[in-house]
Each structure stands twice: as C-alpha cells, then as structure tokens.
Amino acid sequence: MRIVSAHAGTIPISSSMRNAYIDFSKMDCTILALVSDVVVDGRPLVGYGFSSNGRYNATAILNERMLPRLLDAAAEDLLDQEGELSPAKAWDVMMSNEKPGGHGERSVAVGVVDMALHDLAAKAAGVPLYRWLSDHYGDGAPDEDVFVYAAGGYYAPGKTLKDLQNEMRGFLEAGYEVVKMKIGGADLAEDLRRIEAVIDVLDGDGSRLMVDVNGKFDLRTALEYGRALDQYGLFWYEEVGDPLDYALNATLSENYRNPIATGENLFSLQDARNLIRYGGMRPDRDFLQVDPALSYGLTEYRRILDMLALHGWSSRRCIPHGGHQFSLHIAAALKLGGNESYPGEFQPTGGFTDDAVITRGRVAPGDLPGIGLEGKAEFYKILRDLHD
Numbered sequence: 001m002r003i004v005s006a007h008a009g010t011i012p013i014s015s016s017m018r019n020a021y022i023d024f025s026k027m028d029c030t031i032l033a034l035v036s037d038v039v040v041d042g043r044p045l046v047g048y049g050f051s052s053n054g055r056y057n058a059t060a061i062l063n064e065r066m067l068p069r070l071l072d073a074a075a076e077d078l079l080d081q082e083g084e085l086s087p088a089k090a091w092d093v094m095m096s097n098e099k100p101g102g103h104g105e106r107s108v109a110v111g112v113v114d115m116a117l118h119d120l121a122a123k124a125a126g127v128p129l130y131r132w133l134s135d136h137y138g139d140g141a142p143d144e145d146v147f148v149y150a151a152g153g154y155y156a157p158g159k160t161l162k163d164l165q166n167e168m169r170g171f172l173e174a175g176y177e178v179v180k181m182k183i184g185g186a187d188l189a190e191d192l193r194r195i196e197a198v199i200d201v202l203d204g205d206g207s208r209l210m211v212d213v214n215g216k217f218d219l220r221t222a223l224e225y226g227r228a229l230d231q232y233g234l235f236w237y238e239e240v241g242d243p244l245d246y247a248l249n250a251t252l253s254e255n256y257r258n259p260i261a262t263g264e265n266l267f268s269l270q271d272a273r274n275l276i277r278y279g280g281m282r283p284d285r286d287f288l289q290v291d292p293a294l295s296y297g298l299t300e301y302r303r304i305l306d307m308l309a310l311h312g313w314s315s316r317r318c319i320p321h322g323g324h325q326f327s328l329h330i331a332a333a334l335k336l337g338g339n340e341s342y343p344g345e346f347q348p349t350g351g352f353t354d355d356a357v358i359t360r361g362r363v364a365p366g367d368l369p370g371i372g373l374e375g376k377a378e379f380y381k382i383l384r385d386l387h388d
C-alpha cells in the first residue's frame with residue numbers, strides 16, 4: 001500500500017461551556033484524510049483521523065512537517081515485514097529530525113496521522129480496528145464492550161442546580177451509570193452544593209460521581225477540597241493541580257485516600273513515566289487518563305502501557321480522556337478500564353457511531369471496518385468533502 005495524497009483541515013468544535021480553566025468558545029480541531037492506492041469496490045481506501053479536544057488544531061505542523069515526511073518516504077519505509085501498512089514505522093518517519101522533549105508542540109499533529117494510519121491499516125484488513133489491534137498487539141480476545149462514563153457538569157452562563165441535575169438525569173436515562181462534573185470554577189461552598197445536588201440524582205451514591213478540576217488548584221486548595229470531598233467516596237478526584245506538578249500530586253495522594261485521576265495533559269511516554277515515578281500515583285486505586293489522540297497516537301500509547309506494566313500497573317487503570325471512537329476501539333482491544341464519553345459535546349468529531357447504544361454504562365465499538373467514522377453521518381460528510 002502507498003499513501004497517494006493527504007488532506008488536512010480545521011473545523012470548530014466550540015461551545016459556550018466552561019471548566020475551571022478555559023471556555024470552549026474558540027475550540028477547534030484538525031481533521032485528516034489519507035488516501036491510499038488500494039481500491040475496494042471501485043473506491044480508494046481512505047484513512048481518517050482527528051485531534052480529540054482540549055488542545056487547539058495542529059494543522060500547520062501537520063502540513064509543514066509531518067505530512068511532507070510521510071508523503072516523501074519510500075514505500076517500504078511505511079510497511080512491515082508482511083508488506084502491511086505499519087503505523088509504527090510511519091511514526092518513526094514522521095518523527096525524523098525532531099529533538100526530544102517539548103512534546104505538546106507536535107504530539108497532537110502526529111496523533112492525528114497515527115489515528116488515520118490505524119484506520120487505514122484496519123480497513124485494508126477489512127476488520128474493525130479493535131479486532132486489528134487485538135490481533136496485532138493484544139491477546140486476540142478483545143472485550144466485547146467497554147465501560148463508559150458521561151462527562152459534563154460544566155459551568156455555563158445562567159446554569160442552575162436544577163439544570164445541572166436535569167443534565168445528569170439525562171445521562172442516566174441515556175444508559176450511563178457514572179457521571180462527571182466540573183469543580184474549581186466556583187468557591188468550595190458553591191461546588192459542594194453542586195456536588196450534593198448531583199449525588200441526589202445518583203440516589204445518594206457518591207461512588208458514581210467523578211469531579212474534575214482541570215488543573216486549577218494550588219496545593220493548599222487541593223488539600224482543602226480533598227478534606228471536604230472525602231465524605232462522598234467519589235469515583236475519582238481529577239487533574240487537581242497543574243498536570244506537570246508531580247510533587248503536588250504526590251502530596252495529595254498521601255493525604256486523600258480515595259482515587260485520583262490525571263494524565264489528559266501529558267503527551268508522551270516520558271511525561272507519563274515522570275508522573276508514575278514522581279507523582280505518587282497508586283496502582284491499586286488511581287487512574288491514568290492519557291488520550292492516545294493527543295499524545296502521539298496509539299504507537300506512543302502502547303509504549304506508555306508497556307511502561308505502566310513495568311511499574312506494576314494494570315491496563316484496567318487506564319481510562320482515556322477524549323470521548324471518541326478511536327479510544328473506544330483501543331479500550332476494547334487492549335483491555336483498558338474504560339473510556340470517557342461526552343454525550344452531545346464536541347461535535348461533530350466526538351462520541352461514538354450514530355447507532356451506538358449505551359447499556360448499563362457500557363458500549364461496543366461496532367463492526368464497521370477501521371475506526372468506523374463512516375457511521376457518524378455528520379462527521380463523515382465533512383471528512384469525505386476533505387478529499388472528494
């Protein structure tokens with residue numbers, strides 16, 4: 001297989017909501033189509049990728065560095081020994097002449113291409129991505145479905161406690177059993193009222209609620225909230241301090257006994273390893289949220305899983321950020337603990353295929369070849385327009 005052309009674009013995934021750190025009024029995303037020379041039913045096979053959410057588009061880096069390297073590579077430099085397209089070899093090609101460190105600058109761009117290459121590789125084999133991944137990198141027996149939780153509970157202009165409760169009821173009616181809300185964008189007393197309002201909707205069960213600070217707190221505030229949250233027995237307390245402040249995280253983990261989660265703003269093996277080495281994360285209860293799309297793709301994510309295994313961590317403690325169809329396949333194939341979901345947000349890229357049904361908080365990746373973005377009608381129209 002050869003890649004004959006690459007088409008990148010930028011689309012908005014904006015909304016009026018706000019977490020403790022940013023609003024999403026200008027949020028956008030890179031999308032990509034890689035057209036191959038393999039023809040099936042009279043049409044070329046095309047691999048699609050996009051850049052999750054939370055970081056802005058990386059289209060310029062893609063167009064100026066990653067795609068020229070990919071398109072200029074000799075055909076054999078992108079193939080494995082069996083002559084199949086190898087996303088791992090393509091990763092080395094894209095990263096040639098790049099110095100170490102400074103990962104966030106380019107990890108999103110590489111992640112988009114890595115996603116499209118995996119889509120293409122699975123489509124060439126005629127199988128859904130989770131099957132291809134399980135056969136190539138897993139044990140050949142993927143999970144049939146994946147735990148998903150509904151992320152929401154953002155701050156928004158005029159949003160009342162009743163609105164917040166209705167939002168959470170909607171998630172439960174849609175089939176979710178665990179929900180997530182934002183904290184740290186109000187004072188502690190107001191956040192505790194919001195948390196208790198949501199726990200009411202969860203029949204008083206705080207273990208079905210996650211709270212997310214989006215990296216806002218200093219150590220004193222992290223510990224103060226931790227003391228107040230302890231009584232609820234939450235599912236997790238997320239990204240409490242700056243994502244690179246491992247000492248803060250370590251002190252928090254010594255003082256907060258319930259689970260903590262972090263990692264959505266770590267973009268490399270090296271950063272994730274530093275979190276594990278220095279961040280005090282506890283393999284018996286804490287969770288890692290590295291998003292494969294934002295952090296150099298699945299090729300790097302597999303290195304992160306290997307590193308975790310060396311440090312005694314189970315893949316079940318990984319629940320990626322992002323709420324997208326790519327991580328859903330990865331979670332099923334590589335036996336992760338679950339995947340995020342944002343019902344209704346970050347459209348058209350976010351979420352699962354249009355026919356996905358959440359049952360008792362679990363969902364299956366579906367059986368379309370590749371990632372299955374063809375099963376997201378609105379998004380697929382935009383992706384097709386990129387190259388048609």
Ligand SMILES: O=C([O-])CC(=O)C(=O)O
Pocket residue numbers: 019054151212214264321322340
């Ligand atoms: O608000 C955001 O940037 C999204 C986020 O943290 C999450 O999904 O955990």
Ligand SMILES: [Mg+2]
Pocket residue numbers: 212214238239264321
């Ligand atoms: Mg988060």
